[in-house]
Amino acid sequence: MMKTLTVNLGERSYPIYIGNQLLSKKELVTPHVHGSQVMIVSNDIVAPLYLQQAKALFADFQCQTVILPDGEQHKTLNDLNLIYDALLSNHFDRYCTLVALGGGVVGDMTGFAAASYQSGVNFIQIPTTLLAQVDSSVGGKTGVNHPLGKNMIGAFHQPSCVLADIETLNTLEDKQLSAGLAEVIKYGLIRLPDFLGWLEQNMDKLLARDPEALSYAIEISCQCKADVVAADEHEAGVRALLNLGHTFGHAIESGAGYGNWLHGEAVGIGMLMAADLSMRENWLTEQDVQRVENIIKAAKLPVGRSLCPQAVPLAQGRSCKSFSAPMPGP
Amino acid sequence: MMKTLTVNLGERSYPIYIGNQLLSKKELVTPHVHGSQVMIVSNDIVAPLYLQQAKALFADFQCQTVILPDGEQHKTLNDLNLIYDALLSNHFDRYCTLVALGGGVVGDMTGFAAASYQSGVNFIQIPTTLLAQVDSSVGGKTGVNHPLGKNMIGAFHQPSCVLADIETLNTLEDKQLSAGLAEVIKYGLIRLPDFLGWLEQNMDKLLARDPEALSYAIEISCQCKADVVAADEHEAGVRALLNLGHTFGHAIESGAGYGNWLHGEAVGIGMLMAADLSMRENWLTEQDVQRVENIIKAAKLPVGRSLCPQAVPLAQGRSCKSFSAPMPGP
Structure with missing residues (x-):
């Protein structure tokens, strides 16, 4: 059982796949990977649960991972640097693909890293919380917080696809x-x-x-x-x-x-x-x-x-x- | 004596004004200001020379300034935060205008701050070095350096106009x-x-x-x-x-x-x-x-x-x- 919706944005249009066990469906994401380099960004709560499956999804590519600390208090410019560090130290070029595996914080940060790495690279959203599945992974708002205001630093940057696997909600608090x-x-x-x-x-x-x-x-x-x-x-x-x-x-x-x-x-x-x-x-x-x-x-x-x-x-x-x-x- | 060139980018097209004593010509920049809030970004070398004139250009608006330390070694995410801090502590909204007054470093950083503040605000380039006048202020490449690579973090974000005052080159080393x-x-x-x-x-x-x-x-x-x-x-x-x-x-x-x-x-x-x-x-x-x-x-x-x-x-x-x-x- 899977449903496909489309966000209609002209040349930036993209599909949202909603269903069960999508994390095992390579054929869904493979067409949306650009280049040969994939960086999966996740956090220390989600990675132990789903990183293995996500890595298998991208097994055909040169796949690296970066794990952020969990929580809105880490949605900062400083923590964003962890993603840039991982990309640069692994020699990722401007044809790479970033994958956000986690909730809204991981999605917003990964999206902004993708918007700003080498002036913009491809990214894929794999939201694992209900909030991310129904809101933050759709619509292209990306960014980080500033001590003086939430989401004050960011960019519009649309993903190339969103994979909402309902099964991941079973492990949600x-x-x-x-x-x-x-x-x-x-x-x-x-x-x-x-x-x-x-x-x-x-x-x-x-x-x-x-x-x-x-x-x-x-x-x-x-x-x-x-x-x-x-x-x-x-x-x-x-x-x-x-x-x-x-x-x-x-x-x-x-x-x-x-x-x-x-x-x-x-x-x-x-x-x-x-x-x-x-x-x-x-x-x-x-x-x-x-x-x-x-x-x-x-x-x-x-x-x-x-x-x-x-x-x-x-x-x-x-x-x-x-x-x-x-x-x-x- | 003034020459006007146009960068043709459809709805993102903008003029480049080249000539003498342009820093006293309010009528050139006023049509390109959005909203009522203007933040002039400069550095500690250029500000003592030209900030007064630049402020007079924007005297009809609520005008604030932020002065960055000079030099490529300060083109970092950390120094970029000085711009966000100034914008947020002065309650600048998403209809504000940023003005880059200085060389390529000031222009690239101000442009990236404009690209990423509240998902993108208006900006104007006033390049005061030859390099900035002929290169970095034209074309919309903005960004900062990372210890592992130059200009690795950035975005394409076009200015609404460029004011190249040749007189400013007289104070150049x-x-x-x-x-x-x-x-x-x-x-x-x-x-x-x-x-x-x-x-x-x-x-x-x-x-x-x-x-x-x-x-x-x-x-x-x-x-x-x-x-x-x-x-x-x-x-x-x-x-x-x-x-x-x-x-x-x-x-x-x-x-x-x-x-x-x-x-x-x-x-x-x-x-x-x-x-x-x-x-x-x-x-x-x-x-x-x-x-x-x-x-x-x-x-x-x-x-x-x-x-x-x-x-x-x-x-x-x-x-x-x-x-x-x-x-x-x-």
Whole structure:
């Protein structure tokens, strides 16, 4: 069982393969390798689980690996240098291929390394978390964090293919699964009311990792993102929709210190804060906000919603209550 | 007296203005500023000379500056962070404009910062060295060095305009002027035999900084580079011509330690080494090589050509003599 979606970007179009046991299907990735040199980039959590399989995928090429430390706190220029070091010390040329094997952090860093190594080389995404499969591996946003802001350093650089093997989700920690569901819920909220209803009814199946339910949610999510990205590759307009919850979310991640909140956890509470702000502006009803809160809670994401006792007056004469952003539970 | 050339790259086309006292002509740059925020990037040699004038050019905008340490040894990811720090601590958004005021190092670093800040912002080149005016500010190659290789980290990112003020060449050190002439000579060697003849006859005028001779040499050089770049923006073919002398040159710069050779000096001797190799392959005559050596010497560039006493046999049965690459003279 495999589904193929296409991100339509003219000469930069590429396929997303979604299914089971894709990590054993050489024939899927081989046509997307450029040159003879392949560098697999992974991290110290994912490599022990899937690096062997990934290396077998590229056994026909001169294949090297570089293992990054895990976590958002390592998504820095400094850690990025580990990839450049590996490429240069192995004499990789500008016709090489980089492969991202891991979650969003590995994907964003590998993508940016590919965008900037010798002015741009080919890369392939093999996302192993739900968040990476439904969000960060699709759309070509790559980059690293800066102490003063998340994803502030980066580039648009599209992969030549994405291989989303649903089996890799079986080894995901529960809170990582929930973090991915935050981005899945986002697609329901921004464009797909029917899908939002489906999520409300099937959240238990998703949390139980039912393969059919997961596969459906990933397909719908990737298709939604692919449609938005095809309409607005460089975020001049409609693509900003994909940032729902990310303004508040990035502030939480940055303020709390990268690595203390998972990105998806911060986006979850960020969407709730955005919904609450919308209610204050009379764009949403209290019932709408409650529905958002309910589905985020159902996905076992932290909401930590508490209103401060006193309203703070704003210059415009509106009142503003604040959210506290506690650390997510264990 | 001002000349305007255009680099034809479709929607990324941009003008190069060449002339005297351009640093006082607001009307040239104002149409190319995006947004309201301007960050001028310069270095500690150029800033005391031209920063005041440059700031006046952008007086209508919210203008900030960041001063980098001078020299190729500072063209690193680490020093690049100084630009990101300044942008973020001044809350620059993705609609800002970066301005490179200086030589090739400042231009390459500012261009790469512009390529990678918030996935890409606008930038303007104000090259103040001959090398930057005829080469690095035209064509959109941006980047930094890695200890294992020059310009290994970078991106293609075109400026929105280039302002080449010939007056700034009056404050240039002699050896910097010669370094720029290496790239000027390159255009003669790769595509313009008549221009090579003109250079042979007018080298003294150029070294004496005759404004008319300099202006002509800069125009011809920029036009040559613009034509090549328009034909092959991302170096899939003919653009590789522009790398004459750079393979050997980069090796010299990297091997000797960045900052010990000026880039143009290394390119000068690199072109001579390339000519010598071509002669060994029977693609050039001894007279051709002598002509290359003569013009490089005439530009007061180091040649440091000395053949090792014993030929080293290669696998292919050819013999190879080696160049020594001494430090350039004072």
